[in-house]
Amino acid sequence: MLREIEGSKAVAATVAACRPDVICAYPISPQTHIVEELSRLVKAGQLRSEYVNVESEFAAQSVAIGASAAGARAYTATASQGLLFMVEAVYNASGLGLPIVMTVANRAIGAPINIWNDQSDTMSQRDCGWLQLFAADNQEAADLHVQAFRIAEELSLPVMVCMDGFVLTHAVERVDVPEQEQVDAFLPPFQPVQTLDPEDPVTIGAMVGPEAFTEVRHLAHRKQQAAVAVVERVGRDFAEAFGRDSGGLLHTYRTQDAETVVVALGSVTGTLKDVIDVLRDDGVAVGLVSLTSFRPFPDAAMARALAGAKRVVSLERAFSLGRGGIVEEDLRRVLWGRGSELVLTTVAAGLGGRDITADSLAEVLRRAHRGELAPLEFLDLDENAIAAHLAALGPRTEGAAS
Amino acid sequence: MTKTSSTSTTTPPPVANGRVRFYQVGSFAVGNRLLPEVHSIQSSRERHNALTSGHRACQGCGEALGARYVLDAAQSAAEDAGERVVTVNATGCLEVFSSPYPESAWRLPWLHSLFGNAPAVATGVAAGLKAKGRDDIRVVAQGGDGGTVDIGFGCLSGMFERGDDVLYVCYDNEAYMNTGVQRSGATPPAARTATTQAVGDSPGNVFGQGKDVPRIAMAHEIPYVATATVADLHDLERKVTYAMSLHGPRYIHVFVPCPLGWGSQSSHTVRIARLAVESGLFPVFEAEYGEVTGASPIRRQVPVEDYLVLQRRYAHLFRPTRDEETIGRIQAIADRNIRRYGLVGRPDAPPVLNDAATGAASTLGARADLNNAPKED
Numbered sequence: 001m002l003r004e005i006e007g008s009k010a011v012a013a014t015v016a017a018c019r020p021d022v023i024c025a026y027p028i029s030p031q032t033h034i035v036e037e038l039s040r041l042v043k044a045g046q047l048r049s050e051y052v053n054v055e056s057e058f059a060a061q062s063v064a065i066g067a068s069a070a071g072a073r074a075y076t077a078t079a080s081q082g083l084l085f086m087v088e089a090v091y092n093a094s095g096l097g098l099p100i101v102m103t104v105a106n107r108a109i110g111a112p113i114n115i116w117n118d119q120s121d122t123m124s125q126r127d128c129g130w131l132q133l134f135a136a137d138n139q140e141a142a143d144l145h146v147q148a149f150r151i152a153e154e155l156s157l158p159v160m161v162c163m164d165g166f167v168l169t170h171a172v173e174r175v176d177v178p179e180q181e182q183v184d185a186f187l188p189p190f191q192p193v194q195t196l197d198p199e200d201p202v203t204i205g206a207m208v209g210p211e212a213f214t215e216v217r218h219l220a221h222r223k224q225q226a227a228v229a230v231v232e233r234v235g236r237d238f239a240e241a242f243g244r245d246s247g248g249l250l251h252t253y254r255t256q257d258a259e260t261v262v263v264a265l266g267s268v269t270g271t272l273k274d275v276i277d278v279l280r281d282d283g284v285a286v287g288l289v290s291l292t293s294f295r296p297f298p299d300a301a302m303a304r305a306l307a308g309a310k311r312v313v314s315l316e317r318a319f320s321l322g323r324g325g326i327v328e329e330d331l332r333r334v335l336w337g338r339g340s341e342l343v344l345t346t347v348a349a350g351l352g353g354r355d356i357t358a359d360s361l362a363e364v365l366r367r368a369h370r371g372e373l374a375p376l377e378f379l380d381l382d383e384n385a386i387a388a389h390l391a392a393l394g395p396r397t398e399g400a401a402s
Numbered sequence: 403m404t405k406t407s408s409t410s411t412t413t414p415p416p417v418a419n420g421r422v423r424f425y426q427v428g429s430f431a432v433g434n435r436l437l438p439e440v441h442s443i444q445s446s447r448e449r450h451n452a453l454t455s456g457h458r459a460c461q462g463c464g465e466a467l468g469a470r471y472v473l474d475a476a477q478s479a480a481e482d483a484g485e486r487v488v489t490v491n492a493t494g495c496l497e498v499f500s501s502p503y504p505e506s507a508w509r510l511p512w513l514h515s516l517f518g519n520a521p522a523v524a525t526g527v528a529a530g531l532k533a534k535g536r537d538d539i540r541v542v543a544q545g546g547d548g549g550t551v552d553i554g555f556g557c558l559s560g561m562f563e564r565g566d567d568v569l570y571v572c573y574d575n576e577a578y579m580n581t582g583v584q585r586s587g588a589t590p591p592a593a594r595t596a597t598t599q600a601v602g603d604s605p606g607n608v609f610g611q612g613k614d615v616p617r618i619a620m621a622h623e624i625p626y627v628a629t630a631t632v633a634d635l636h637d638l639e640r641k642v643t644y645a646m647s648l649h650g651p652r653y654i655h656v657f658v659p660c661p662l663g664w665g666s667q668s669s670h671t672v673r674i675a676r677l678a679v680e681s682g683l684f685p686v687f688e689a690e691y692g693e694v695t696g697a698s699p700i701r702r703q704v705p706v707e708d709y710l711v712l713q714r715r716y717a718h719l720f721r722p723t724r725d726e727e728t729i730g731r732i733q734a735i736a737d738r739n740i741r742r743y744g745l746v747g748r749p750d751a752p753p754v755l756n757d758a759a760t761g762a763a764s765t766l767g768a769r770a771d772l773n774n775a776p777k778e779d
Binding site for chain 1: 486487488490491497498501502503504506508509510511512513514515516518519522523524525526527528529530531532533534536539556557559560563564
């Protein structure tokens with residue numbers, strides 16, 4: 001049903017339609033509205049779930065682990081420091097092969113403390129063994145949850161649905177919230193691969209020594225690789241069932257004849273589409289790849305999407321300190337062997353919630369198109385503030401100024 | 403031949419004050435083979451054997467002994483009520499020695515996640531089972547003192563506070579044994595560990611630290627809190643059985659000597675546990691909704707020294723010179739416990755214990771009377 005609805009509430013309503021058996025979460029901005037709404041739905045009797053109020057994010061993920069191992073469909077949500085606080089359990093959930101679905105309302109990581117949106121939190125969990133799906137808007141944020149439960153349970157792997165904090169979670173938009181009957185038809189009841197069943201006792205979470213650990217890790221890697229096809233197929237099935245294409249591995253926009261292609265994740269893709277339209281009117285051949293599935297990374301689909309590009313800009317809402325772009329690393333591997341004429345640059349943008357304006361994006365893409373970008377640039381960086389700080393620090397930062 | 407002759411020369415069980423003295427344990431404890439109606443669950447051939455033999459625990463491991471009795475008793479109690487048991491385990495010795503892939507010593511559904519989250523995982527299992535309508539499956543969580551007292555303490559408190567339907571059992575061997583005997587929040591004063599070494603003027607763990615988790619559990623006013631040891635396994639079984647008859651969060655703290663970490667003989671595990679109780683250092687009691695409902699009286703009080711000398715972790719208290727002051731301070735802890743729980747000399751006010759076998763409350767008067775029996779030796 002098409003509604004004017006806050007992103008968090010659209011997600012909560014969709015998660016409710018997925019009939020999770022156990023919901024647990026610890027409040028943290030900007031995730032709070034999601035779990036508040038779910039708690040209300042449970043209290044109001046509109047959702048039959050066990051809602052567990054926990055004492056920390058570490059416990060939230062742990063409760064989800066226990067519930068999932070007991071054969072229940074488990075859901076939790078977090079952001080930022082909360083995700084980092086639960087990291088040990090995050091790795092454990094994927095290692096145990098438990099199909100938990102978690103919403104992450106993307107937010108910067110401190111210090112300095114900052115509650116606003118960037119994607120440093122989930123990017124820091126790149127290698128945790130979870131699938132990571134990024135929503136470009138609130139319609140996708142809602143729809144991806146339906147797909148996430150199906151993908152997770154098909155693969156017996158946990159899935160994060162990443163949506164930009166505040167920009168999406170607190171934005172009121174028109175969203176076609178998936179109906180219960182539609183979701184029921186799309187998402188079969190959870191059939192756990194292994195469960196704590198007294199009739200068939202299994203030992204889950206055994207200690208594994210050097211003689212077998214490599215094989216265990218290899219199998220986990222193979223599962224991730226197999227996930228590429230599953231994410232794509234479930235995205236296709238979703239489009240058929242729901243009539244909208246909000247899922248799969250990635251989306252392209254005007255890449256057909258684009259010389260400069262920008263790759264981005266999350267809500268910034270909306271602004272980018274507008275900017276690309278303006279640049280196209282000026283005869284600048286730019287296009288966009290909106291990456292939905294960051295993990296598993298869709299190498300082949302990305303290679304196809306970038307096949308005609310001469311310049312690729314990785315627009316990132318997080319970066320690796322001391323190194324540069326995070327998605328850039330994956331793109332570099334995809335583009336490996338394409339020849340020295342191909343230029344790949346990274347633009348770090350919107351860190352800690354700084355607005356990413358259409359004007360700034362247009363400017364940076366024009367420069368990219370002219371081949372004027374440095375390998376790593378920060379959008380709208382206050383160079384004077386940096387220079388003043390370096391000067392104040394004196395000789396200790398010699399070399400940092402260059 | 404030898405057997406026959408030794409049998410013929412065995413002295414009959416000593417009798418004092420007209421009561422049978424159960425000679426193996428050197429006390430007046432009864433309730434073993436002589437009384438078939440109160441057989442130990444473990445002595446039954448029908449026992450569950452949750453933790454099978456062949457696991458990799460050290461000889462004389464108190465934790466392995468305790469865990470087997472706890473889970474077998476829990477399963478028996480559950481089965482009597484038409485229920486089954488699943489187990490959640492924290493990281494630690496118990497997990498490591500029982501689940502080396504591709505082998506497992508567990509014969510019941512068993513889940514290990516992390517060191518610090520066993521209570522929360524157990525909450526999740528209980529919530530998942532409830533959501534699935536499986537009210538016939540009960541959850542028992544277990545961990546060592548490190549996982550319980552320290553790293554998992556927040557999760558444990560959260561589980562208590564929410565009122566989750568989980569029996570949590572802590573096997574307390576008073577340090578991080580799995581990583582090589584480092585101090586935990588349950589390490590007693592003066593004990594030497596790898597991180598509280600016997601070097602300098604004040605060797606061993608300092609006084610005034612550590613957590614009394616049974617009392618902290620009581621402060622949560624949960625339905626049931628109990629302490630027990632592997633020296634009185636019948637008592638441990640009874641407490642587990644009673645705990646399984648209740649719902650909501652329940653906590654049992656089991657004292658389990660560790661020969662490796664304590665520097666004691668493998669054959670002394672049960673003896674040391676008994677001395678911990680009889681010296682007053684480990685008070686055995688139970689509580690419901692924050693109130694102490696019963697305490698096991700000390701039959702024959704011993705000085706703490708009897709307990710300390712059997713363990714190398716206290717060797718620095720006796721060599722090269724006897725550290726009277728420290729031994730005195732440890733004795734003071736024991737004396738305080740004895741006062742606090744009324745463990746000695748209260749024949750007029752026998753503690754009330756709930757008898758799991760009958761489901762009725764029964765006094766320990768008969769056992770309390772034993773305190774008045776003249777001491778031997």
